[in-house]
Amino acid sequence: ALARVALALAALAGVTRADAALPPSEWRYRSNADLASALDALHAGPCAGMSSVTSIGTSVQGEEMRVLEVSSDPGTTQAKPSFAFFGNMHGDEPVGRELILRLAELVCGAANADGLATSGVAVPGDITSPEPGDERFVETAAWLATHARLFFAPTLNPDGFAARARANARGVDLNRDWPDQYAISTRSSSQTRQQSDTDLSISLPADALETRQPETAAVLSWSRTVNVTGALSFHEGAVVANYPWDAKRNSKKAEYARCPDDAAFRRLARAYADGHPTMHASREFKGGITNGAKWYPLWGGMQDWHYIATGTMSVTIEVNDLKFPKASELGRLWREHRGGIFAAATVATRGALRGFVLDATTTEPIKNAALTVKGVEFPFAPNALGFFARPVSGQRDPVGGDDAATTPFLVTVTATAPGYVADEKTVTVDPLDGVDLVFEMVRVEVNGLGGAAADAAAADAAADRLRA
Ligand SMILES: [Zn+2]
Structure with a gap:
């Protein structure tokens, strides 16, 4: 260096x-x-x-x-x-x-x-x-x-x-x-x-x-x-x-x-x-x-x-x-x-949450995928390569409070996509180096259980909001 x-x-x-x-x-x-x-x-x-x-x-x-x-x-x-x-x-x-x-x-x-x-x-x-x-x-x-x-x-x-x-x-x-x-x-x-x-x-x-x-x-x-x-x-x-x-x-x-x-x-x-x-x-x-x-x-x-x-x-x-x-x-x-x-x-x-949302089987990007950070609840989208980057913060600070500049914090992120099972991950973000994570999404079975259907409905809702 x-x-x-x-x-x-x-x-x-x-x-x-x-x-x-x-x-x-x-x-x-x-x-x-x-x-x-x-x-x-x-x-x-x-x-x-x-x-x-x-x-x-x-x-x-x-x-x-x-x-x-x-x-x-x-x-x-x-x-x-x-x-x-x-x-x-x-x-x-x-x-x-x-x-x-x-x-x-x-x-x-x-x-x-x-x-x-x-x-x-x-x-x-x-x-x-x-x-x-x-x-x-x-x-x-x-x-x-x-x-x-x-x-x-x-x-x-x-x-x-x-x-x-x-x-x-x-x-x-x-x-x-x-x-x-x-x-x-x-x-x-x-x-x-x-x-x-x-x-x-x-x-x-x-x-x-x-x-x-x-x-x-x-x-x-x-x-x-x-x-x-x-x-x-x-x-x-x-x-x-x-x-x-x-x-x-x-x-x-x-x-x-x-x-x-x-x-x-x-x-x-x-x-x-x-x-x-x-x-x-x-x-x-x-x-x-x-x-x-x-x-x-x-x-x-x-x-x-x-x-x-x-x-x-x-x-x-x-x-x-x-x-x-x-x-x-x-x-x-x-x-x-x-x-x-x-x-x-x-x-x-450099300090962002970064990664990919991909189909677990094909490893291809998924159209209309959305990501949501717990506590933020406002979805954002990966690009055409399935890549996403988002500045995030720990959500425990009160409005107007101090944010420690270098203290790592936990973030829970959920990836959703129409036709796929929702995937939730909790990761530690280093404010100086961010974090990389990959969501490998699994398709919902046609005769899937209620939980998977709910995931798909949530994905549809998130995709709608991103298109709004
Ligand atoms: Zn001005």
Whole structure:
């Protein structure tokens, strides 16, 4: 491992030399065109052989929205956890654009040193040189590039950025534009879902892409194709890690709205806050984290949708009290946030519950399989390879309580699938290394007993909820 770090440091030192001709003010806000060029430069340079750049759609004014994937086999479904970095959903909150580029450069540089890349490395002059202290993250960055699919989406609102405006070019706040489980603030009252307080089902209105803003539709459609394990979305206006629910039922009063995976979300948010030099010591937010609705409820946000629709554990990171800080602040912001970024990405991938759901006889993936963690009771699905990854937490902590960062905990997981006998396993999860487990599912006998029939009924119900 030491030799690997030494190699990685040598690679980073190489970046410094290549950029020596650049002026010291290398941190800057790139224009949309320069941002696109920077992604191309990463793809052709330090990320060559382990990346793809994809346009996921266009903004109202025709600006392409691009995602850089870094992984061993970009563009394909893989048996790996995945993590996405979203920036600039609010146009006047641009820090994430530059943090994400910097992050991609560090990850690819580290992965090159780790021998993942197959082609030679040319460092383009447009990309900035490493900051002091980046070397502490080389090993983690290399691990992520090798063992996860990483997605870098620096701008979700290029038109808003160009106009220095929060909303998109049609004046719509894109973090209010997503299908919402309650749909009370962005829909007419006739479309409001009627729910009783005892109705615990979680479902969403139709995607209705034709009525969404093009930027939302692009990210929504892309998200459905990838089913990312975890994500960070960078905003500005505070310093805090904010987790679902953002929305709450029937009332605009600010109070805690607990989602089924509350404990796992808190662990993810805490990892970020603790990795940041001051966020965890916030005076405004205990531990530097907050439930979204407890801070202020909002409807139509991305993170609630991600959790319900694609099983993505998405956390909103407010990176700076002041919006649109001067470019001279970007180096400081990177140095402050890189620790939290790597900590959260690690918790959601390396620390996750991972494994496969397979047919015991054929060892093939099972369609419509669902997994449920005891105490969470909100199912999630394996991918087309039968692989799943899910950040989990021990469920005994009270809401708002402390979660020990390194103490192993027990989790009971049940796999169900239509036509198969349910399979329950209890495993110990090491928060630093996660756990791997394989469900080998046995088909229900045609003349099976009542228990098997009940399993099949439960599987049908879980599959229905996943499709909702
Ligand atoms: Zn924002």
